[in-house]
Amino acid sequence: MCVVALALHDGKGRWLMHRRPEEKHHGGLWEFPGGKVESRENPAQALVREISEELGLTLDPRKLEPCRFAQEEPGERESPIVILLYTCSWDGSALAALEGGEIGWFTPSAVLELDMPPLDIALAAGLFEKASD
Ligand SMILES: Nc1nc2c([nH]c(=O)n2[C@@H]2O[C@H](COP(=O)(O)OP(=O)(O)OP(=O)(O)O)[C@@H](O)[C@H]2O)c(=O)[nH]1
Numbered sequence: 001m002c003v004v005a006l007a008l009h010d011g012k013g014r015w016l017m018h019r020r021p022e023e024k025h026h027g028g029l030w031e032f033p034g035g036k037v038e039s040r041e042n043p044a045q046a047l048v049r050e051i052s053e054e055l056g057l058t059l060d061p062r063k064l065e066p067c068r069f070a071q072e073e074p075g076e077r078e079s080p081i082v083i084l085l086y087t088c089s090w091d092g093s094a095l096a097a098l099e100g101g102e103i104g105w106f107t108p109s110a111v112l113e114l115d116m117p118p119l120d121i122a123l124a125a126g127l128f129e130k131a132s133d
Pocket of ligand 1 (some may be wrong): 005033037
């Protein structure tokens, strides 16, 4: 199953993370906002939809930069997921955790200290290695 996620940066060294609502899979963990790609969508369209639903933010698909991906091992669950991570810079417009949980802006070192699902740990480590190049 294909999941898309967004590493949104504020241009001042901080990145947006979302804490999942307790009742969801990986509840209480911090993740890059996003969700599952639905049939008839390409990944960028799915990300624009998910970010609008979750954060109330309208993304310009042309400004999404594919960054990296991470995948679960076979057998981890019935349909192992692959997460495609994109980066984008924030245009300063309003944001809110519209589907529950909470959001926050973090420096790279603070992101790496959050409790995250396994794939996010790998994605964040790679993202910040790349961001500091
Ligand atoms: N959105 C998102 N999901 C992630 C990340 N890392 C990770 O393991 N996942 C997992 O990917 C799956 C898809 O996530 P989701 O629940 O956000 O997707 P959704 O909103 O489309 O689904 P839903 O409507 O069934 O809740 C979940 O099992 C979630 O735990 C991440 O960084 N972002």
